[in-house]
Amino acid sequence: xxxxxxxxxxxxxxxxxxxxxxxxxxxxxxxxxxxxxxxxxxxxxxxxxxxxxxxxxxxxxxxxxxxxxxxxxxxxxxxxxxxxxxxxxxxxxxxxxxxxxxxxxxxxxxxxxxxxxxxxxxxxxxxxxxxxxxxxxxxxxxxxxxxxxxxxxxxxxxxxxxxxxxxxxxxxxxxxxxxxxxxxxxxxxxxxxxxxxxxxxxxxxxxxxxxxxxxxxxxxxxxxxxxxxxxxxxxxxxxxxxxxxxxxxxxxxxxxxxxxxxxxxxxxxxxxxxxxxxxxxxxxxxxxxxxxxxxxxxxxxxxxxxxxxxxxxxxxxxxxxxxxxxxxxxxxxxxxxxxxxxxxxxxxxxxxxxxxxxxxxxxxxxxxxxxxxxxxxxxxxxxxxxxxxxxxxxxxxxxxxxxxxxxxxxxxxxxxxxxxxxxxxxxxxxxxxxxxxxxxxxxxxxxxxxxxxxxxxxxxxxxxxxxxxxxxx
Ligand SMILES: Nc1ncnc2c1ncn2[C@@H]1O[C@H](COP(=O)(O)OP(=O)(O)OP(=O)(O)O)[C@@H](O)[C@H]1O
Ligand SMILES: [Mg+2]
Numbered sequence: 001x002x003x004x005x006x007x008x009x010x011x012x013x014x015x016x017x018x019x020x021x022x023x024x025x026x027x028x029x030x031x032x033x034x035x036x037x038x039x040x041x042x043x044x045x046x047x048x049x050x051x052x053x054x055x056x057x058x059x060x061x062x063x064x065x066x067x068x069x070x071x072x073x074x075x076x077x078x079x080x081x082x083x084x085x086x087x088x089x090x091x092x093x094x095x096x097x098x099x100x101x102x103x104x105x106x107x108x109x110x111x112x113x114x115x116x117x118x119x120x121x122x123x124x125x126x127x128x129x130x131x132x133x134x135x136x137x138x139x140x141x142x143x144x145x146x147x148x149x150x151x152x153x154x155x156x157x158x159x160x161x162x163x164x165x166x167x168x169x170x171x172x173x174x175x176x177x178x179x180x181x182x183x184x185x186x187x188x189x190x191x192x193x194x195x196x197x198x199x200x201x202x203x204x205x206x207x208x209x210x211x212x213x214x215x216x217x218x219x220x221x222x223x224x225x226x227x228x229x230x231x232x233x234x235x236x237x238x239x240x241x242x243x244x245x246x247x248x249x250x251x252x253x254x255x256x257x258x259x260x261x262x263x264x265x266x267x268x269x270x271x272x273x274x275x276x277x278x279x280x281x282x283x284x285x286x287x288x289x290x291x292x293x294x295x296x297x298x299x300x301x302x303x304x305x306x307x308x309x310x311x312x313x314x315x316x317x318x319x320x321x322x323x324x325x326x327x328x329x330x331x332x333x334x335x336x337x338x339x340x341x342x343x344x345x346x347x348x349x350x351x352x353x354x355x356x357x358x359x360x361x362x363x364x365x366x367x368x369x370x371x372x373x374x375x376x377x378x379x380x381x382x383x384x385x386x387x388x389x390x391x392x393x394x395x396x397x398x399x400x401x402x403x404x405x406x407x408x409x410x411x412x413x414x415x416x417x418x419x420x421x422x423x424x425x426x427x428x429x430x431x432x433x434x435x436x437x438x439x440x441x442x443x444x445x446x447x448x449x450x451x452x453x454x455x456x457x458x459x460x461x462x463x464x465x466x467x468x469x470x471x472x473x
Pocket of ligand 2: 115
C-alpha cells in the first residue's frame with residue numbers, strides 16, 4: 001500500500017529511505033529523496049515539488065510513530081464515542097465488586113466497530129476494581145465448553161485460599177472436575193487434587209450442570225469477598241444448546257444475587273438467537289449497540305492521535321476521510337494509518353486523500369474483505385453477490401433468490417449457512433438479510449465481478465443502476 005502512496009508522491013525506493021535516524025539535517029533529506037531506485041532517472045516535476053517540501057519542512061512523518069491501529073481488537077489511540085457503554089460497564093463492575101448482582105451486558109455490532117476493544121477495556125476496569133476476570137472467544141466450531149471450563153478453573157485458582165474460603169473454592173473446583181468428566185472436556189491443566197462432591201454438576205444435563213458450575217464458582221467468589229466477570233467474544237458462535245444453558249445458569253446466578261456477571265459481544269443477530277434459545281433471555285441481558293461513530297466522533301478519532309504527535313489534519317482532509325469511512329472505527333484506523341504514512345509533511349493535506357483512499361481500499365480488499373470472501377463456498381458467493389447486485393442495505397430473501405434465479409426454498413439453506421458463518425444477519429429478524437461486514441457489497445462489486453470477467457458485465461451494470469436508484473430513493 002505504501003507503494004501506491006509513494007508512487008502518488010513521486011518517491012521511489014523503499015519507504016525506510018525516507019526515514020531519518022540520527023541527527024536530522026537537510027543534507028540527509030536531499031539524499032533520501034533522490035537516493036535509492038530511480039537515481040538514474042531525471043527528477044520530474046512532482047519529485048521536484050516533493051524535494052522542495054522536504055527541504056522546507058523540518059520533519060517528515062515517521063511511520064514508527066504512526067499512532068493509528070487498524071487491527072482486530074487493537075486498542076485505538078483514542079477510544080471515542082463509547083462513554084455510555086463504558087459507564088454502564090463500570091456500574092456493573094462496581095455492583096459486582098460491592099457483592100451485588102448485576103444484569104449481564106451484551107454488545108452488538110457489525111464487524112470492525114470495536115466490540116473486542118470494549119471487552120478488553122471492560123476486563124481492565126474489572127481487574128482495576130479488584131475483581132477476577134476471564135475472557136474467551138466462542139469458537140466458530142461450537143466447542144464452547146472446551147474453552148469455558150478451563151477458564152472458570154483458572155479464575156478459581158486465582159482466589160486466595162483461607163480457612164473461610166477453602167471449602168467454597170474446593171466445592172467449585174469439584175464442580176469443575178465433575179463437569180469436565182461428564183461432558184468429556186479437559187479442565188485445562190493438571191488435576192487440582194480436590195475430592196469432587198457427587199451430585200454437583202454431574203447430572204449430564206447441560207443447563208443443570210452449567211448452573212451448578214457458575215453458582216458454586218460465584219459462591220466461592222462471594223466467600224473471598226470478590227466477584228467474577230466473564231467476558232465472551234463472538235457470542236453468536238455459541239450453539240443453541242450452549243446459549244440456552246448459559247442463559248439458564250446466569251438466570252439462577254441473578255436469582256441468588258451472586259457476584260458474577262457476563263459481558264458478551266457478538267454480531268447483531270444475537271438477540272434473536274438468544275430469544276430462540278430461551279424466552280427470558282431478553283430480560284436477562286442489557287443489549288447495547290456498538291455502531292459507527294458520528295461525524296464529530298470520527299473527527300476526534302482521527303485528529304486527537306495526530307495532535308498528540310504534533311501532526312495536523314486539514315479540515316477538508318478530515319471530512320473526506322469521514323465520508324469515505326462512514327465513521328466505521330476499523331476503517332477510520334486504516335485511513336488514518338495510510339494518511340499518516342503517505343503524508344510528507346506534518347499537515348495531512350486534503351489533496352492526499354484520493355491516493356489514501358486507493359491505498360486503504362486496496363489493503364482492505366487484500367485482507368479484511370478477502371479473508372471473509374475466502375471462507376465462503378461458491379454457492380454462498382453467488383448468494384452474497386446477488387445481495388451486492390441489489391445494492392447497499394438489507395434485502396428480502398425473496399428478492400435475493402429472484403436475483404440468483406433460484407426458488408426461495410433453494411436459497412434458504414445457503415442463507416442459513418451464511419448466517420451461521422457470521423457473514424450476513426437478519427436486521428428485522430424475519431426473512432431479510434444484510435452484511436455483517438460494513439461496505440462488503442462494494443468489495444463484491446469491485447472484486448468478485450471483476451474476477452468473473454466480462455460475462456457478468458451487464459449484470460453489474462444493472463446492479464449499479466439499482467444501487468444508484470436505491471441511494472436516490
Ligand atoms: N471507539 C473507537 N474509536 C476509534 N477506533 C476504534 C474504536 N473502537 C475500535 N476502534 C478500532 O477499530 C478496529 C476494530 O476494533 P475491534 O476489533 O474491537 O472490532 P470488532 O467489533 O471486535 O470487530 P469483529 O467483529 O471483526 O471482531 C480496531 O483497529 C480498533 O482500534
Ligand atoms: Mg472482535
